[in-house]
Amino acid sequence: MAGTQKFLVVVTILEGRYFPRLQNHQLTVETKFDGESMSTDPVGHTSSPFFGTELAWEMDKKALHQHRMQRTPIKLQCIVEDLSIGTREVAGYIMLDLRMAQKKPQKAIWYPLLSTSGNYKKRKPELQVMMTLESEANEDNENNFTAQPLPKYLHKNQKPHKSGSELSSASEDEFHTKINPVLVEDSEGFFFQIGPNKRAADHFLLSLSILYGKNLIQLIPSSARLSEKNPSVAGYYFRYYIFDNEITNMYFYDLLNPEFKPERASVRLRSNPEYLINYFSRNPAIEIDLCCGQQVLGVAQVPTQGLLQKLGSTAVDGMFHLLMPNQLTPWDSDAVAPAVSVTITLRRLSQSTETQASKSKSNEMTVDRENQGKREDGQAKEKNQPIYSIKSIEENIKTVVLDDEGQKLGEKPHSTYDSNPNAGKDILNQEEIGKPAEPVSTAVNQYLDENNAKATTSVLTGSNQYQAIAARIEQGQHHYRFTIDLRTIRNLNVGFYCNCFLRYTYPYFGSSSPIITAPPIEITRNMEARLPNSHCTFNFACTPKMLRDTTTNTPLMVEVWHRDKVSNDVLMGLAQISLAEVLQCDKQKISLSTGSVGYKQSVKRTTHITSSSESKRIGNLDIILELDDLGEVLKPDTTASRSSDVPSIAANAHNQTDTYNHSDVDQFEKHYRETPQYQAALELEIWKEKQKDLFLAELKKKEEEYMRLMAQEWKQRDSEREILVRKKVDEYTKLTDKLKTSIADLEKRERQLTLGENELSRLRDEIQRELQLKLNEMNEASRRFQEDCEHRVTLERAKVLDLEEQKQKLFADLKEAENRYRERESDFDKYKNQQNSKPEAQLRADINMLTLEKVELQRKLDATIKSKQHYKEQWSEALKELARLRERERVNEKTRLQKQARELEHLRLRYLAQEEKGVMKNDKNELETLKEEIKSLATSIRQTGHKTQELSTELKEKQKKQAIAAEVNQEELEQQIARLIEERDTLMSAGAYTVDDKIIRELDKNIRDTLARQA
Template sequence: LKGRYFPRLQNHQLTVETKFDGESMSTDPVGHTSSPFFGTELAWEMDKKALHQHRMQRTPIKLQCIVEDLSIGTREVAGYIMLDLRMAQKKPQKAIWYPLLSTSGNYKKRKPELQVMMTLESEANEDNENNFTAQPLPKYLHKNQKRKHAIIINSEGFFFQIGPNKRAADHFLLSLSILYGKNLIQLIPSSARLSEKNPSVAGYYFRYYIFDNEITNMYFYDLLNPEFKPERASVRLRSNPEYLINYFSRNPAIEIDLCCGQQVLGVAQVPTQGLLQKLGSTAVDGMFHLLMPNQLTPWDSDAVAPAVSVTITLRRLSQSTETQASKSKSNEMTVDRENQGKREDGQAKEKNQPIYSIKSIEENIKTVVLDDEGQKLGEKPHSTYDISTAVNQYLDENNAKATTSVLTGSNQYQAIAARIEQGQHHYRFTIDLRTIRNLNVGFYCNCFLRYTYPYFGSSSPIITAPPIEITRNMEARLPNSHCTFNFACTPKMLRDTTTNTPLMVEVWHRDKVSNDVLMGLAQISLAEVLQCDKQKISLSTGSVGYKQSVKRTTHITSSSESKRIGNLDIILELDDLGEVLKPDTTASRSSDVPSIAANAHNQTDTYNHSDVDQFEKHYRETPQYQAALELEIWKEKQKDLFLAELKKKEEEYMRLMAQEWKQRDSEREILVRKKVDEYTKLTDKLKTSIADLEKRERQLTLGENELSRLRDEIQRELQLKLNEMNEASRRFQEDCEHRVTLERAKVLDLEEQKQKLFADLKEAENRYRERESDFDKYKNQQNSKPEAQLRADINMLTLEKVELQRKLDATIKSKQHYKEQWSEALKELARLRERERVNEKTRLQKQARELEHLRLRYLAQEEKGVMKNDKNELETLKEEIKSLATSIRQTGHKTQELSTELKEKQKKQAIAAEVNQEELEQQIARLIEERDTLMSAGAYTVDDKIIRELDKNIRDTLARQA
């Protein structure tokens, strides 16, 4: 079982389940990739009779594809297929692709398919030894070998194993490298919806799967000039050529995805058939086109087609390499980041001088050559890359970087020139969205326009701002709609891109309450500007360029319906600023010192000889000249050292190659001897088989003769049996006819008896009706007699007696119940009285204490008032005595009268005060007694109004008394 056209889903697994002949089976779960391989064979055992029965009934086999989400643990059915059992034959048939039925969700865009092969296999013990026939070996796996091709991870040896341990004894190294990509910007269509967030923030990367292991390379952020370091993924395998060829034939391609975040921008199919030609050391190398997920047709031109450079190698590891790899215990999957970083010496960092050691040069050469994993520097690299070329490239790069520290940016021009293709022009494209008019959307619109064209070098959206208010049949000018793009490309590439990719302008409505709404789209062909007349323009560099412009009106089509909703006026301008010149690399490597010398040489005509000598002396003392001289000396020394080391390495390589040749020659001799022995054994076995076949042929001839004789005897016996069966059938038919005649006579007799019985039944029913009428008359006569009336009265009275007796019993029970409740009520009343008595006694004691307290307060207040009155009267008397002191001297008689009157007045006041105090005390006691009487009756509480009024009167009386 294998599949294709499945969407890639992370943290998901696929399983195929089926039920047939009362037995359910399922495959092992595999990753949810675009081409899952289940690697499991489903088989049922049954006899020939059961198989024939299923075929006669046309029993179908239903295969269900189950998707399991590992993150939340849910399972759902992705689809199913129906298989016809009659298609299964003993001879192996070609596998057929079946599309999944009843798909939903992520599987609706492109129907996934399953490849199924159905075969019939007979058990070995069913074949008789006498029925031997020579047959070719089946190309499919037997059911007891269904797991031989499964991929097993050997954690001890750190490798993947394909096949059983006994036969998978060879070690291989599978490597995949992604080198570079081109025209990746074509994978972002201009008609796609633009997001507010720049997709370059997330970064782009390549992703692929090797043995269900996901591998990604480093991120890059520019699709126009993608820059990323080449990477290689290496996998160690343990298998043999037979199983590897079988595996790669079932997995004919490796998918490489270009992703941005979780979105797949393009997919490239890298075929693996080239790895099957020769398994010693094979490679698949080339540029492979990237297709968008929904793209069905390939790209028209290779110049604009996005592509990725991929190299896949498969080589057999030698015995020494296997031993070394097993000792190192490297991981089964390693990704080599082949960076171009240079190692500098510690002293050179202090002096800021570009000194490079031989070790760093060797390591970088090893990286450029893309040496295999686990291989030493002394081993022969398995690549066609020339070592001398790598050395020269490395020295050029180091020299250029070293010169940059002294010279004035010459290598920047060299780096730019390396990227400029032959025949590229510098273009300036201007898009001016002028006006929008006749907008008919049925509501008040606050619109703005939005578009993007990634080919011009920017994937960010261009938006007109601020939004303008526009109504129906109105023309409005768009603010901030002028945009200019500067880029470089060939004229052919510009013409192909603008022709195949139109500009899609989106018309949006901005609402303050809800989200923005897409109202319509306007499609503009940028190729129209290339068809206009060219006008010459003068450039700032003095050269001549060309300008082309066009003004046109395009229709705005509704996004939901295919109808026109408005018009858009636009102006397109294209300025050709001339061909981009490639800087001279030779001049870029030169320093500023020769230019200074040239300038000095040009001015020698105006100087005399002394000035020239002074100028040369000054020229040689300049730091630029000293730095250039030191750099040239260092370059010569490093070159000599490196060539010597390279010669030494070459001798080492030749010696190792000779040893390797001898080892390979001995291995070939051993292999040839082994093959000769196997051939001899197979020849002997073939001779034995031929002799057995001849013997078997003679036995078959004798058997055929015996079979003919037995067939004739069986035919004679069959004819005799048929004659006997015909005679017996005739006698049995006559006997049956006689029995049928007798049974028919019996049926006639039974019909006559039946009619007689029906007549007797009717007569009996008539007699029954007569007896029933007589009984009714007798019953009516009995009911009309007095005895019947009395009997009815007796029955009525009996019923009344029973009813009264029941009521009497109920009354007695109620009385008893009421007595019990009455006794309980009396007890409760006694308890309440006792409780009330205790409460009353407590309340009286409390009132007595309050009365005593009030009395003490009253006495204190009275004593205080008396003292105060006495004091006031004494003061008054003192004043009167002082006032009358003079008059006493005049007349003694008046004095005695006044003193007598004063004494009488004091006595009256004392008597009046005593009378008032007694009245107040009596009033307070009366109010307290009334309040306590009302409270003791239980009818009033402290919160009642009358009790509150009595308390208020008591307080007022006490206040007057005070």
């Protein structure tokens, strides 16, 4: 609407602090206000994320006033997004009051996040937010204001150099934008521009190198096992940021002797000394983290003030201490403090070397990032590779040579232990260094299986060697291949989050080494997970009866283990599997490589996992068992028949010697020694002796190598133990000092407590003495009051006796007066009868009475007429007034009742307070009771005197009534009674009076008196 003033509510989100470092996570601030939702651009989840975003809403003056009157809040929600799995969760929120927005510039305020959870509970993260109110002078500017994020390549720790109030200034905004690093590409490569292009034209080279570290083992808790090599640990590495680019060095695995190649990260800058000084003053330090996976073990702050001295060719070089994330105090000594050696150089590039440096250094940041990715890929591959390669397995197998089979030197049997390329993980674990990759018997049987169809070139000439070969293979032995595949584990109910791996061994199959699934899998309650690298195949030879008996009597026991990073492995449960079940399944024919026919049997089943500590089920294990019968193992005579005829010739020669005469033996032996067969056998024996010597020498060499490795391992373990002992001694020293301080504090508190107890005992004794004194005083006062009251009671009782005597005397006088009254009444009656008997006197009395009645009746008639007229006028007003009075009385009564209720409540409180007075109140109540008894006695005495006066008054009235009754005749009494009854009925019928009113009671009394006179 034209002419309406527009306002902008601007919320500036600058940066955050106290956030935990999380890789592959991003932070976003979202808000919804006035029906419009806005959000910032995602930033990395670092300890101090920099947003630098303004969120603005446009509204008119009326809407702004309405929001302020309704106190509408602005809610900013901090959203965390996991890039690896694509989940979003709310890290917390803050509430802003719209009334805080002012037109004048305001300072930015740190707001802590509310309702934080998970990783954010240790220390509440905070956001620096500023809220301002701007008015629009241009009415045509109706553009929608959305979030304006800064470029993503800004450093994560960049902060506005000026205060938050100056962000609204266009010139300051331009200055901050120009001072922020901007990645620029030119013909020579990439560089960062700090400052405007025209003024900042000098070229610099910033380099950072991490040389080595020392005492890094101090960052690991003393309870952790340093020698334990967990395959799930990704190794240790250093991480830092240059212009928001994350850089890590190569991985290393030994904190005692960290070995890694020093790497230098270089970046070209284009700026001038003024802008560089401003930039490094806003970023005074570079943070270097020592990480293990996603966990930060230590943080070092490398100051950059040394780079601002000359800006020619300056360097910051030294050892910088690493502090743990929750460590507040620095290390006590430099000798034990973990530190890292860092070198930072800032060098100005001249024009002559600029071209050469640009070719070699312009892309160093990109190269470093690529190298970092390659190192991460190489590390991932290195994690997936087994400790022993196939070559080492073949070398171990090569040392086991069957002399009776005549294997040639250099022949290597192929390992068919498992078709899985990761089979090395099944039998070789990082905890089993030095164990052979494959059992000897398995390799021999495998070798026999591969060569049972080939011609065996045997050059053994004696019957003893031939019988030795025959004795090795029993009659009816079969070549078997048994496959165990642990598929999935599910419904694991252990009550905690665990890293699970399985372990089993079955020596009958020729392997005494345990078979372990690797790597451990993370599994939670009621979850199904597939076991990696759990397929294992065994090759062996035995008779079917022996296989059946062994698998029936000896079940396979599979152990379920939990691997903890900070403690030893924990056995959670066992699963018992009967291998004889596979022998009961149907046989399927398979074709062998030799052309013969074999048989295959397989079964899939689910077994229960039983807890190792309690006999209860904690989960299920799915397993597949396969048994391949590859046929009978060929006997030596069969093998010899398929080979050359040398053994048969030797056998025939041996048989012929039995028929020769004894005289021909020497000639035959001489001829026999000259045969090629004998010469070949002799050469073979000589070769075997040499090979035996070589084999023994090799064994001796391996023994020396293993002893050297054991000595190195022992030395390393000894160093670890020494470091742990030193750490424990330091910890015990600190605990001892702390204990001494605590003991001193306890002794001090004990002394203070003893003094307090003595003071309390003294105060208690004083209070007891004062209380006893008060009790004595109260008892004495009570005794005096009691004696005084008893004395008064005695006096009052004496007075009561006197009053009783006076009462008896007065009753006697009363009886005497009544007797005299009766006498006087009888005399009066006699006298009245005498007077009435005279006619003159009676007529005179009648005339006087009539005259008086006439005058009285005339007067009453006039008064009645006047009162009747006045009554008619006031009757209606009296009724209205009566209604008003009744209403007022009702209101007054209600008010009075409320007041009485309040007074009663006040009295109740006072009564409750007075109940605490105790003995004094009881004594006062007793005194009051005695006083009331005295008053009641005095009242009874006064009532006795009043009754005497009332009797005398009644006698007088009775005499008057009798006198009046004698003078009034019956006719006048009847008229008077009728008039009174008529007046009473008239008043009652009007409804203004009731029986309890005074005038009605007076009329009733007059009617009764008149009726009494008439009677």
